[in-house]
Amino acid sequence: MVSPPSPFVFWKAAFLVEVLPLRAASLSQLLTGVTLAPELSIFHHLHQRFFYEPARLPEYPNDFAAWADRELGDAVVAERLANLNLFRSIDLAVVRRELSVILAQHLQEHGDARRVAAGSAFRFCQPRLVVFPSGQQARTPAEFLEVLRRVDSDTIGYHLFAPKITPGPVANDFAVWFAQWGYHDLARQLDAFDPYLNSLEDNRAYLLELIELGLHQPRPGEIHD
Amino acid sequence: MIEQYRGIAPDSVLREIALLAEALQGRSLLHVNATRSGGGVAELLARLVPWTEALGIRTTWEVISGSPAFFEVTKAMHNALQGDEVEIPRADLEVYLHGLQDNAKRLRLEADVVVVHDPQPAYLIQFGALDRRRAVWRCHIDLSQPYEPVWRFLRQAVSRYAMAVFHVAPFAQPLPIPQLLIAPSIDPLSEKNRELSEAEITAVTERFGIDRRRPLLVQISRFDRFKDPLGVIAAYRLVRQNFDCQLVLAGGPASDDPEGERVLAEVQEAAAGDPDIFVLSLPPGSDHEINALQRAATVVIQKSTREGFGLTVTEAMWKGKPVIGGAAGGIPAQVIHGVTGFLVHSPEGAAFRLRYLLSHPRAAQRMGAQGREHVRRHFLITRHVRDYLMLMLLMLQERPSNPLRLPAAAPSGGECPDG
Structure with a gap:
């Protein structure tokens, strides 16, 4: 008999935002900022909107795209920045390169004529993070479902997005845990799911549905829990 | 606690x-x-x-x-x-x-x-x-x-x-x-924000002569030019062309604000002769009255041109009210345009959004509910x-680290004994 995996411990992070001495009033300055900003800053601007409004997917999923449209008035580059494929970008160094390429290409094609007033400049920020145990853990897949229903949306966001800021391979730890239980199809589906296309609350609903279905599928070499 | x-x-x-x-x-x-x-x-x-x-x-x-x-x-x-x-x-x-x-x-x-x-x-x-x-x-x-x-x-x-x-x-x-x-x-348990009964709200509005059967627009803030009380009166006058509504401008003094009395006098002069504008200079400790006025409001306005954060916006949203706020200071961080209220830049902009909310009570109610949840989460x-x-x-911190991982302490109502 194989012993069951360790309980899944749910974590979350709270943060204070630190405003960095990097600002952009034009697209070329945004490119400079993206090049110089710490990785945590890039992470912050790509994810904070999910946490701020957990029940609604905003028009633009990241701060760069929202600023380009609302302040700079350049909807084309805003759409290009919104279409950044974060799900398939394995780490923040790659994301930074992709952002830089989008901005550099757009500058090459359209120039750098637009400027905003100082008050509307893009402010680069980074989170000062404190990671907390959420107080919730799951010893079995059934418990996992129960906990997933009641944890706050920040906890879900932490597990979906925080792997990008922790050392080691980037993986959805929900998928890793279910794979340890032998639910390999479910684990593959969890790993293939793109959390950037929904609000955190919609992601919760989708995950619950996926896991409920997955737990009814047979699994090879069942582990007794 | x-x-x-x-x-x-x-x-x-x-x-x-x-x-x-x-x-x-x-x-x-x-x-x-x-x-x-x-x-x-x-x-x-x-x-x-x-x-x-x-x-x-x-x-x-x-x-x-x-x-x-x-x-x-x-x-x-x-x-x-x-x-x-x-x-x-x-x-x-x-x-x-x-x-x-x-x-x-x-x-x-x-x-x-x-x-x-x-x-x-x-x-x-x-x-x-x-x-x-x-x-x-x-x-x-x-x-x-x-x-x-x-x-x-x-x-x-x-x-x-x-x-x-x-x-x-x-x-x-x-x-x-x-x-x-x-x-x-804001503190949801304070006198300014605790739940009030209808009787408590009505007792306050009756004391000021406010008619609760007609729509009520409310701006609560100290009498300060940056709060643009004269702009609020201008917006109200535009709205009055279509709606039989009332306006409350209520605020209290602060010991470090010697300019307040001058602004109050200007507001009283601008409102003179209109029985549906209530300019209320409230004494310190009027939290109960402010709570009741915000709860009696149909729409809350905070038409600031400069603002620190605008806690009156937070208070109103907590009471489930749609808010029309000046796009200044911390107000855009609270009012999600079209979701919890509207951001405006002029008396005309405020009047337009007021007319919309007064004629769409369901949308106003939905925005108010979304505002309350937004406050619960963030403010x-x-x-x-x-x-x-x-x-x-x-x-x-002696050795700064980011992220800082907090070890689990004694359980405090959670369900994970070891965190």
């Missing part, structure tokens, strides 16, 4: 507070500001101080004192830092500096972390009364477009602090110290307490 907020604030935040407080046992916190009553900062501290004290963090609150001349200078500084071109003569700055020097001798300013609020006491750091490694300058005003000469003067003092804290990113200024953001908050005192505790933890 934590238990009083269970079922009101998010459970997760209450748990985080307990874990942070555990990590900060035996530490002390001191707040310093300019007034014990009147204005948002005093109101905030009156609630925050007992909170952290109850968590086992020794918390004290000191208030600077000064002559009327001292507060005339600090009011001029306040206006200049929010963008007015106000020249402050050297002699006035000397009055200010001497006033703070006296305060530095008088006050006890020792604690593990000292938070100095707003420009009035900022120069205390020049007089050796503060340990600058443990001192934070907390700015509550809209510093996005300060009048440069006055900001240059203040900047010299602010640069000596270990850290500066602002409400929102646009207020941050180039400084040689780290700058963090902490939004202010209750519990989130604020947690942020202050995180700030303390960051200030007291």
